Amino acid sequence: MATPSTCSFLPPQLLRELAARRPEASARLEATLVVDEVIRRRRRDTPAGAAAAAVASFTAARSRAWTVHDAGRGTDLPGRVVRSAGDPPSGDVAVDEAAEGVEASLALFAEAFGRDSYDGRGGPVSATVHYGQDYVNAFWDGTQLVFGDGDGEVFDRFTVAIDVVAHEFSHAVVQHTADLVYEGQSGALNESVCDVFASCLVQRRRGETAAEADWLIGRGLFLPGVEARALRDMARPGTAYDDPAVGRDPQVGHLDDYVVTAEDNGGVHLNSGIPNRAFHLAATAIGGRSWETAGPIWYAALTSVGPRADFAGFAAATVAAAGDRVDAVRGAWEQVGVTPAARTGGARGGGRDAVAPAPRRVRVVRSGGFAGMVETGEVDLGSDDPRCAEVGTLLDRVDLPAAASGLGAGPGRSAVPDGFVYAFETPQVGRVELPEHALTADLRRLAGLVLPEHRRDA
Template sequence: MSRTRRVNCIIPPHLLDKLLDSEHTGVRKAALDTMLTTARLRGERGLRASFVGAASAGNGRRTVFDCQQGRLLPTATLAQSEDGAASTDESVRRAFDGLGTTRDFYRTVLQRNSVDDRGMRLDGYVHFDVKFNNAFWDGRQMVFGDGDGTLFTDFTRSLDVIAHELTHAVTEFTAGLAYHGQSGALNESMSDVFGSVVKQWSLNQSAEVADWLIGAEVFTPEIDADALRSMKAPGHAYDNELFGKDPQPDHMSHFAHLPDNERGDFGGVHINSGIPNKAFYLTATNIGGSSWGAPALIWYESLKASSIDTQFQGFADTTHQKAEELYGAGSNEQLAVLAAWQEVGIQVSGVPAGVARDLGRAGRNGAPGRTAGQDTGGAARDDGLTALNRQIDALASQVASLSKAMTAMQREHVTRG
């Protein structure tokens, strides 16, 4: 199967584009250098992609290398491995620990053996280039820039960024979602989802308590911004003169139709990901408790059941189906999924629009979902089933009327005959 693979970077092109208009020479230069280096890496990506399937197995063994501000990964020096002593370099230790936490999450929670489910080694490279404002997964390894110190900090500081990038590998080895348009936005969203879930798991935070921010540690204290993205409130992660306003939509009515090229973010993959991001946030908070329980399992199983060209509608339908398979028809989990997609403007195929309306309204009003330990039924399930039963009764009545009409027509035909 042919798959579109790219260097997956945490900083979207539209942010770097904005920085090129800065009045500060240093900011413009750092942005330009980052864009040029990223373009060069994309040019090399095709060669790397041919070796993806040959990545050596090693039970998820971690190795971190120090690029020492160089750009050539083969010349980087070994900094920390599973068998060696802990490095004195904070960036090395953070990268090593972040790789381990993400690996342990997938192994412990989702029973996945490293990103490829075959024990693929996890290699990380720190101190890449000079003032490189990005972090990326290139198909074989994770690479971290130090940031320019003015706008961006060392990218190893953010666990959800590390988990985000490694999840691109998980997606590549499962659905292989093509990196453009809606499938690309789903690709980015899957990385945001599990980036946030890994962080919440590591902190033992409930869905209600979590901040749902992606890359909150990436900006320097001088920058007036919460994070790169907000899953709870897409479009509200930042709003300042330097970066402009966060362009992410949280509803299909605001879907951004952008060119399918680098300047257009390949159809807005980092922008339109706000829609499925919000759907996952709503699902998790409507269910209540930990996001790494039912919500993560539903999304993970749906990812594995998806294909290279899966669109928003198809993914929504799959999450509904997986929720039923895992937790039962009409379960609180399934109704939470229905209400979440409804809230972002996507109605699950084949489901009457009235189902989950009450649950969706509760989400809009900020009412909390079920907390850990509560019955998975409750009012949400009752309301949804009541609506569904009404629809079934109405259909049954229509069928009965049609049956009577057909019987009458047959009798009349016999009489005339």
């Protein structure tokens, strides 16, 4: 049975970068990170029986293929019912955008891939909009789709781009098929196949061929004034944005450039550019309309691999499903440095390993989230930094090893798609990783003191 997970749209490194460059947005970003952690905790702490009951409550409305709720800028889910399948437009733009995106996603998977809803059994879809205060993310929490309104400064509402809705819906499909483990190459594949299906949906709605498509993910998500075409570019990873507010798109598009990192669950949002580009190359080499050509090949591969599939294993699955298009598919993977049917043995090339904390320094790193940004802060306990006293008191009070062992912390055990992960590095215990939902009040305060974007509220 698939493991429920929270899949949010913005990768953590983008949120961290944004906070570091725009301190005036720190309050909103802090709220987003805390809410994401609460959601992950809710999913992890919910007993299996309770989770089943929650699913049953949604299933009770099977006559409705989908329902859109309004959280009223709160965080209680699912919120007030506003619109269901068959209802006319509500007049609330976010509600109606979510409804349009869910209907389009259901149609794509049914008509192009022969799949009946995300679970393959006609499961009703629940979506919630107006989630949180200025919430700059979107996620699938294992039961429903949830969308924030953005911050009104850098990010627009997360329903404005229909591929954001499709991406999160696709995370639900991944959960109920391969259930790809969210770390390293399998985690990058998890992110990539969601972009693949989202791109297929956009191209299908526009009636575009693979050659005509722009291959952008999240176009329109950034507000005017931000130097960005979109959040990701499947054709040219690493070129989607370059702006002082958010930094430069860090994605890579070839295995030689694979980012080896302890952040972002092994760089899942950075390295997803490699299989993204492979799909673009395959689709354009095959020609025609991607949802009818390369898309079904990728869907067949997703339904045939296991949770720990790596790039080479997934590539081999696409080659096996390619039929008379095998040369185009194999060639696409080879152009990004992946050899199908031969395991890569892990990552290689220009990445970085985790940096051990310097003596007497406390370091906090936050990574993950839909945009995949990484933010780092540190405090030198031997300096005259005014934060030292409180940081020292908190370190005396918290038990990082116990928190980590209690949750099975670390990539692949506590990580969830698009979720935030905090790494605490101290002279006493070294590096300990915790998902956001595991942060106690003391740990949240510690992060708030050390991370730059938190200091305004600390």
